[in-house]
Amino acid sequence: MSLSLVTALLLVGLPVADRVCAALAEQRIAERIAARQHTLSGTPQVTIGGFPFLLNAARGAFPTVEVQADATTEEGRSVRATVELRDVAERDGGYEAASADAVFTAPFDSLGEGLGPDATLSADGAGRLRVEAEILGLPLTVVAEPRLTGRTISLVPVAASFAGRPVDPSGPRISAAFADRKVEVPELPAGLTPTRVSVDDAGVTLHARGDDIRLT
Template sequence: MTRRRADCRRRLLWTSLVAAVPLVALPAVDRVSASVAENRLAERIAARQKALVGTPRVSIDGFPFLLSAARGAFPSVDVRADAVTGEGRPVRASVELRDVAEGGGGYTAASADARFTAPFDSLGAGLGEGAILSADGDGRLRIDREVLGLPLTVVAEPRLTGRTITVVPVAASFAGRPVDPSGPRISAAFTAAEVVVPDLPGGLAPTRVSVGDAGVTLHAGGKNVRLA
């Protein structure tokens, strides 16, 4: 009787183990499938967007992935990429896509929020030789350079009007003394630095511009964005 009970317990144990194997393996299989889909989508985006440098990094959120894949819809897809503007400026792109659906041989997002960040060291052209740009800590742009061997510091606000980005000086000092930021020489330098935003991928529209530790960021958004 005791031996029969032991055999029964062993059979129950093996049955439980066999039943548990698929449950343990499912998350791994799901993650591998998601990784394959992310790589495939990244390659399609790279082929569609010629301004990209290398292959973008794609992350598809949500578990189980296989269920979303079967439905042909994903709640969230994040894309990170490096790109170059027509003027040769490097840009870091970050795009958050929501409610991405497959159809028509590609993918479309119901909505998208994007950030295109140009590092400070790529923005000095037009603001004077040797100009050093940084964030002033209050969401504004700080420009430091030398004029006649003396330090000139200008604090400016980037503004977006339609598709044009202007940088408006709001404070300035020369050799440690305050000067008028709207003076002709300073104003002329910043007028020359105006930038017209080119057409953005997927029909995204610019919404605002900001300054942070990483550089100057153009924010954009859109509806029914064609991804790849």
């Protein structure tokens, strides 16, 4: 076998072997997360960033590690979680991340409990929540702004209409209906801290961040 052929085989084979090793490591990490986090639905998806993986593994440091998972809250709500860990390094027999950003998204169909069978939730296109329902056979639409205060998520009505006519969103009936919709954010994994809440076509999303995250 010529030297050029050997070189060609190495150039093709090494990246493949590197990717296989990375995939095996991602699968092991996913299985460990699933074993520890009992609220997850199935095995999460883990992506280790950086190439070559084997060199990063030998150094015990990775530029990014991303985890995506489906979970169910204690209230039975479905949540899609994505956590991006940056500058992950081996320290003191475990791993630490210099920082982490996470999003936890609840789809609209998991948030409508208590609004009535005909109520629908959607994004209004401006980062707010649109609630549509029927009262005595007439349409009621309320647009509410999500707000995060500490660990409490609340919805503040900012616009409303009934039977096609504008009504005061701060009126007692609408205000009372939304006063009971507050949600306390539970303790997040890895000590993440809630930073803000947003609304888009995917649902209502809680954003969180952490620094100096101890993983194991």
